[in-house]
């Protein structure tokens with residue numbers, strides 16, 4: 001079966017593979033799926049700032065209504081705001097029209113279950129099956145869904161964040177923050193949040209604009225030069241940049257240095273496990289060992305998962321975790337909600353700074369440093385599984401390997417670091433990640449295992 005849902009919902013180029021016909025079909029399949037277990041499902045729908053937001057939102061809405069689901073439009077909101085609303089207001093499901101950090105010509109549809117977490121793989125497969133078989137159950141004329149709007153989602157969300165941090169403590173510090181919303185959905189929320197936290201704000205690209213005129217929506221170092229420069233020029237305490245749908249945040253220290261997501265994850269993990277005197281934390285196998293090091297120092301534990309924030313979130317619930325997240329700036333705070341939340345991350349970082357009464361660069365300097373190296377190899381999709389099996393067979397007796405972890409791909413732990421070979425879910429490639437305290441060592445690990453996997457793939461032909 002064709003897979004519509006990728007790791008983060010369905011995405012495509014507008015009016016090409018992401019069109020109203022698909023959106024209508026998905027809305028109808030979604031409604032059919034919900035109606036199987038719920039007599040009168042209530043669904044919240046929202047969008048990011050893209051130009052095609054209304055076009056796709058209305059098509060999905062029409063599909064949902066046709067099956068007898070009631071739809072409440074909560075407007076232009078960050079993805080975590082939609083997720084929080086679904087959880088807090090007892091919706092049966094939620095839909096967000098977003099393509100996250102993708103270029104402006106893209107858009108997408110992402111589904112959320114009644115707990116606010118992205119649909120599981122099983123739920124997505126069930127919806128796909130209905131869609132491809134056109135097994136729709138349409139309601140009769142008098143039972144079609146009702147449509148309404150609700151304008152308080154952002155207020156509700158802001159209140160949630162403010163109730164989960166020490167507002168008075170943060171306000172006393174009068175932080176100066178350079179905020180870069182990248183013209184995304186964060187523009188609707190984050191400036192207000194920072195004002196409520198008593199911050200002085202220097203804004204960059206904090207007007208929602210689906211053309212993304214300010215910068216590329218993905219908060220990579222090369223796209224955040226303006227904020228790095230502005231933090232230094234304005235003598236700010238820090239910078240915070242969000243991606244297009246504001247579930248991820250990247251921070252810039254007071255010297256204008258870009259902080260990779262694993263640093264932030266480790267910093268927050270360190271402080272939360274210190275506060276809670278341990279606890280379980282959850283993160284994918286791709287995360288830096290620095291996270292495990294700081295968590296273990298505080299008597300905490302790390303549970304590793306496959307890549308994908310919904311997977312992390314569901315394991316967090318299962319293990320009653322105190323914190324979790326990904327190394328891409330997606331942090332999950334269970335006291336707020338089980339999904340990546342950039343505005344909550346910003347508030348939390350400010351709280352940590354206020355408590356520690358020192359600079360962000362100083363706090364980051366206390367996090368153990370590891371060098372991460374990434375590369376990739378092409379491999380046809382139908383050969384991925386065999387290639388991984390062969391790799392495990394080949395390295396099994398290697399004395400240098402201390403542990404083999406097959407949570408997602410194959411992760412080999414060695415004396416001086418680890419290397420992970422992971423098949424991409426969407427492209428015919430393997431991603432290779434390696435990490436070591438020493439940069440050269442990380443590169444050597446990656447190139448050594450790249451060669452080994454390349455040879456295995458060649459011999460499969």
Ligand code: MG
Pocket residue numbers: 100101243244245246247248
């Ligand atoms: Mg995103």
